[in-house]
Amino acid sequence: MTIGARCIIHDGAGSVMLVRHTYISGWHLPGGGVDVGETCEAAVIREVAEESNMDLTGKPVLFGVYLNSLVSARDHVILYISDSWNYKEGLSSTRLEIAESRMFKLTELPISIDPSTRKRLDEWRGVTAKALIW
Numbered sequence: 001m002t003i004g005a006r007c008i009i010h011d012g013a014g015s016v017m018l019v020r021h022t023y024i025s026g027w028h029l030p031g032g033g034v035d036v037g038e039t040c041e042a043a044v045i046r047e048v049a050e051e052s053n054m055d056l057t058g059k060p061v062l063f064g065v066y067l068n069s070l071v072s073a074r075d076h077v078i079l080y081i082s083d084s085w086n087y088k089e090g091l092s093s094t095r096l097e098i099a100e101s102r103m104f105k106l107t108e109l110p111i112s113i114d115p116s117t118r119k120r121l122d123e124w125r126g127v128t129a130k131a132l133i134w
Contacts, residue, residue, distance in 0.1 A: 005044035006031030058084030
């Protein structure tokens with residue numbers, strides 16, 4: 001089984017952090033794979049720092065566990081929520097995979113947002129029921 005961890009990072013005023021990778025199209029929630037011996041929470045904190053240049057300053061809250069059947073029948077995504085963060089100074093040396101990261105107003109999401117990312121944001125906002133499939 002493979003496990004990934006992603007995070008809806010919001011500012012409490014209607015904006016969320018999205019990232020655009022260099023190797024896949026669309027805007028996504030920051031996150032990535034959970035390393036061997038790493039907890040899901042530690043992975044999401046690390047991935048957020050690497051991809052968005054943000055440090056989560058509070059404990060991220062578990063929102064859901066999803067089967068990501070588009071990747072494989074054994075892939076799962078753990079989704080967290082955080083409204084407690086600080087921008088880090090300077091760019092991370094591990095950001096080679098990230099073309100761009102920025103905050104978007106929920107009312108002005110990019111047209112090229114990944115469909116699964118849009119679904120997770122709609123679930124979080126209560127617009128749609130929570131799904132089990134990523």
